[in-house]
Amino acid sequence: MSRSNPRVLNTLERAGGFASAQEVYRLMQREGESIGLTTVYRALQSLVNDKIVDVLRRDDGEAIYRLCGGAHHHHLVCKGCGDTVEIEGGSVEKWATGIAQEHGFRDVGHTAEIFGLCAKC
Amino acid sequence: MSRSNPRVLNTLERAGGFASAQEVYRLMQREGESIGLTTVYRALQSLVNDKIVDVLRRDDGEAIYRLCGGAHHHHLVCKGCGDTVEIEGGSVEKWATGIAQEHGFRDVGHTAEIFGLCAKC
DNA sequence: TTTAATGCAAATACTTTGCAGGAAA
DNA sequence: TTTCCTGCAAAGTATTTGCATTAAA
Numbered sequence: 244m245s246r247s248n249p250r251v252l253n254t255l256e257r258a259g260g261f262a263s264a265q266e267v268y269r270l271m272q273r274e275g276e277s278i279g280l281t282t283v284y285r286a287l288q289s290l291v292n293d294k295i296v297d298v299l300r301r302d303d304g305e306a307i308y309r310l311c312g313g314a315h316h317h318h319l320v321c322k323g324c325g326d327t328v329e330i331e332g333g334s335v336e337k338w339a340t341g342i343a344q345e346h347g348f349r350d351v352g353h354t355a356e357i358f359g360l361c362a363k364c
Numbered sequence: 365m366s367r368s369n370p371r372v373l374n375t376l377e378r379a380g381g382f383a384s385a386q387e388v389y390r391l392m393q394r395e396g397e398s399i400g401l402t403t404v405y406r407a408l409q410s411l412v413n414d415k416i417v418d419v420l421r422r423d424d425g426e427a428i429y430r431l432c433g434g435a436h437h438h439h440l441v442c443k444g445c446g447d448t449v450e451i452e453g454g455s456v457e458k459w460a461t462g463i464a465q466e467h468g469f470r471d472v473g474h475t476a477e478i479f480g481l482c483a484k485c
Numbered sequence: 486t487t488t489a490a491t492g493c494a495a496a497t498a499c500t501t502t503g504c505a506g507g508a509a510a
Numbered sequence: 511t512t513t514c515c516t517g518c519a520a521a522g523t524a525t526t527t528g529c530a531t532t533a534a535a
Binding site for chain 2: 300302304305306319321328330332333334335337338339342343346347348349350351352353354355356357358359360361362
Binding site for chain 1: 501
């Protein structure tokens with residue numbers, strides 16, 4: 244059942260290792276790749292099964308797939324123009340693992356995003 | 365624009381202060397309350413606006429509304445049983461404002477959630 | 486009367502599934 | 511052939527919106 248389509252994985256990588264199924268699909272379309280949305284979903288599910296990527300949820304509920312092991316980072320998003328900057332987690336990482344340990348949690352991940360209005364907006 | 369329907373708030377309270385819109389609706393139906401799904405959604409949105417409840421996401425993407433004390437905090441959520449612990453942001457707060465300032469962002473907010481498997485799961 | 490609340494129905498958006506055609510083994 | 515991969519179309523689920531009706535002020 245190895246549906247881990249390499250083209251999908253590759254696209255997710257080039258998207259910064261952090262994108263929704265819809266985004267991966269649209270990106271592949273834009274680049275002229277011939278692929279169906281269904282296949283993208285199935286490939287991403289398979290990658291999750293194989294623990295090659297993990298799943299987070301955006302604020303609007305859309306699932307975002309993140310490469311495990313890829314450079315872990317966070318986002319600074321402009322509410323006005325949607326402009327996004329990749330940023331380092333810095334102290335957030337230690338905070339997350341510390342809190343999790345305190346409460347006996349394991350297999351731990353976290354999300355942290357900052358949003359505001361950029362200089363232009 | 366006070367759509368904070370008290371029946372909806374009351375039902376959310378009786379549901380343990382932790383339920384999805386669909387669950388609140390079904391609960392009210394079961395108890396013979398006459399209400400529409402739309403009204404439940406709008407009431408919950410309004411409660412979020414008024415910062416009387418906050419919104420999390422279940423693993424399947426469904427929004428869950430949760431009564432909160434009003435103080436700014438973050439969440440530690442179990443992927444297994446959905447159990448949630450309110451936690452302090454600690455260093456995250458400074459990190460967020462610092463990064464935002466660095467990039468010239470203003471009117472800034474942030475989200476930060478930790479998820480994993482709790483001791484029981 | 487003027488304003489706001491309500492809820493049905495339709496629209497949206499994301500995601501999954503049924504199924505048939507095609508590629509690979 | 512047999513098994514897996516694809517992707518269209520349809521179904522499913524959560525959520526939002528248009529609009530006409532009703533209740534409240």
